[in-house]
Amino acid sequence: MLQAPKGTRDFFPDEMIWRRHLEKTWREVSIRHGFDEIEGPTFELLDLYRVKSGDEIVSELFSFEDRGGRQLALRPEFTPTLARMVVARAASLPKPTKWFAIPLHYRAERPQRGRLREFLQWNVDMIGDDSPAADSEVLGVAIDLLAELGLTRELVRVKISHRETVSKCLLRLGIPEDRLLQAFALLDRRDKMSPEDFQKAAGALGLKDDTIARFDEIARAGIAATASWGEVVRSLQVPEQDLEDLQPIHDILDKTGLAPWCEYDLGIVRGLAYYTGTVFEIRDAGGKERAVCGGGRYDRLVETFGGPPTPACGFGMGDVVLSLMLQDHRLKPEAADIMPAPDVFLISAGGDDAEALLPKLLLDLRRAGLHARRSYRATRNVGKLLKEASNTHARFAVILGQELEQGQLVVKDLTAGDQIPVDVGQVAKLVLTRLGRFSERGLDAPTSSCGM
RNA sequence: GCGACCGUAGCUCAGUUGGUUAGAGCACCUGGUUGUGGUCCAGGGGGUCGGGGGUUCGAAUCCCCUCGGUCGCCCCA
Numbered sequence: 001m002l003q004a005p006k007g008t009r010d011f012f013p014d015e016m017i018w019r020r021h022l023e024k025t026w027r028e029v030s031i032r033h034g035f036d037e038i039e040g041p042t043f044e045l046l047d048l049y050r051v052k053s054g055d056e057i058v059s060e061l062f063s064f065e066d067r068g069g070r071q072l073a074l075r076p077e078f079t080p081t082l083a084r085m086v087v088a089r090a091a092s093l094p095k096p097t098k099w100f101a102i103p104l105h106y107r108a109e110r111p112q113r114g115r116l117r118e119f120l121q122w123n124v125d126m127i128g129d130d131s132p133a134a135d136s137e138v139l140g141v142a143i144d145l146l147a148e149l150g151l152t153r154e155l156v157r158v159k160i161s162h163r164e165t166v167s168k169c170l171l172r173l174g175i176p177e178d179r180l181l182q183a184f185a186l187l188d189r190r191d192k193m194s195p196e197d198f199q200k201a202a203g204a205l206g207l208k209d210d211t212i213a214r215f216d217e218i219a220r221a222g223i224a225a226t227a228s229w230g231e232v233v234r235s236l237q238v239p240e241q242d243l244e245d246l247q248p249i250h251d252i253l254d255k256t257g258l259a260p261w262c263e264y265d266l267g268i269v270r271g272l273a274y275y276t277g278t279v280f281e282i283r284d285a286g287g288k289e290r291a292v293c294g295g296g297r298y299d300r301l302v303e304t305f306g307g308p309p310t311p312a313c314g315f316g317m318g319d320v321v322l323s324l325m326l327q328d329h330r331l332k333p334e335a336a337d338i339m340p341a342p343d344v345f346l347i348s349a350g351g352d353d354a355e356a357l358l359p360k361l362l363l364d365l366r367r368a369g370l371h372a373r374r375s376y377r378a379t380r381n382v383g384k385l386l387k388e389a390s391n392t393h394a395r396f397a398v399i400l401g402q403e404l405e406q407g408q409l410v411v412k413d414l415t416a417g418d419q420i421p422v423d424v425g426q427v428a429k430l431v432l433t434r435l436g437r438f439s440e441r442g443l444d445a446p447t448s449s450c451g452m
Numbered sequence: 453g454c455g456a457c458c459g460u461a462g463c464u465c466a467g468u469u470g471g472u473u474a475g476a477g478c479a480c481c482u483g484g485u486u487g488u489g490g491u492c493c494a495g496g497g498g499g500u501c502g503g504g505g506g507u508u509c510g511a512a513u514c515c516c517c518u519c520g521g522u523c524g525c526c527c528c529a
Contacts, residue, residue, distance in 0.1 A: 110525090112523065381487085382487040385488090402487080
């Protein structure tokens with residue numbers, strides 16, 4: 001049998017409704033925070049990713065050549081596209097420009113827990129504002145989304161760091177400036193290494209034994225953002241002047257009320273790519289899953305792509321880890337609870353006249369704007385048919401039976417349990433009224449008003 | 453790209469030291485003959501045992517390769 005390619009997913013109705021639900025939530029949260037939706041091409045020129053990340057990234061990409069010999073790649077992330085779009089309109093964009101996107105991404109890496117080769121990632125970016133307020137506004141969107149899905153500040157940790165602050169601390173420990181990037185890489189990997197390997201690697205960077213211990217200490221310090229600034233300074237045991245970049249962030253997190261979700265962790269460096277200031281990631285408090293969200297400030301990227309100097313910050317949040325995390329905490333809704341429930345479910349319990357009427361009635365109800373379904377079973381067993389209606393979570397069942405001899409059928413409220421006979425022509429009106437969706441205009445011309 | 457473990461029905465799994473036409477529960481479909489809801493009873497469809505090759509009189513079972521999954525490494529934008 002043909003299989004779906006490695007690391008991809010088929011979205012059957014149960015999975016698709018969750019995907020749509022998640023996208024809808026992402027979209028609604030973005031919009032109420034004042035962001036506009038954008039989208040870009042699914043593939044870009046390979047050079048767009050080379051410029052930013054260097055040649056070694058190419059092996060992680062799905063790349064190909066078109067018939068004109070152009071080197072192309074499926075997008076592994078959205079930020080380069082975003083930067084390109086900013087450059088294209090740089091002169092006319094308002095400041096700040098607030099954009100979000102919900103694109104599919106592709107990465108040619110080995111699939112494992114929380115990582116697939118095709119996935120959705122919600123991107124939220126604020127362009128043209130270099131203030132810590134912008135950092136916190138973006139953080140606020142991510143946190144609001146998590147809260148919207150039922151996650152709490154006990155269940156997740158927003159870990160915040162600052163590139164400049166970390167650099168200053170490392171320099172003061174005696175790490176040469178030209179080894180800073182390597183030190184970042186070491187920080188990033190510290191949890192995957194044995195203490196011995198960590199020591200060895202730190203020694204290779206020119207650190208002495210006592211400073212290695214300090215390096216490790218700084219990397220592991222997790223400080224609640226609700227602490228006073230004085231306490232933060234004391235915990236890190238570094239000169240306050242080295243923390244000057246962190247202090248404004250601390251102030252704004254306190255003022256906006258986001259602090260209870262956040263903690264400082266100078267071990268967070270988020271890869272090596274293009275971040276320049278604040279960096280953050282959001283993880284499950286249990287530490288079981290990968291980071292669900294990562295982001296930060298990238299003040300030089302737009303310039304790198306040929307635009308004017310433009311500060312920017314943003315984050316990405318993937319659907320794979322987010323879904324796992326919600327599942328871990330039993331916060332992921334059952335498909336049946338988010339599937340659109342029919343307004344009416346038609347069942348035929350009578351003879352040929354019922355069979356003959358059903359398709360027309362079904363179409364009339366649908367044209368009146370109702371979500372109407374029917375049973376396709378052969379059985380006339382009303383009990384079984386009602387069970388089927390009930391399984392679809394339909395609000396009303398319409399039973400076409402004996403009463404047709406009097407021109408009537410039975411409308412049963414599947415939630416309340418009551419049922420009433422009604423004239424065939426009055427079904428739509430009755431159901432719409434009971435649903436609170438009845439309007440005179442819809443009644444006057446139920447079939448012509450759909451304007452087809 | 454590298455390593456470890458795994459692969460039997462749509463799902464969860466059973467299948468003796470290798471031994472006949474490979475099983476259960478759930479789900480799905482039909483019926484229980486004129487009508488009221490997650491019951492109950494009976495029946496049914498559905499599996500090249502992931503795929504290919506080998507060993508053997510005989511392979512779901514043992515060996516090799518391959519494809520996929522899971523968990524790590526690399527990477528994590």
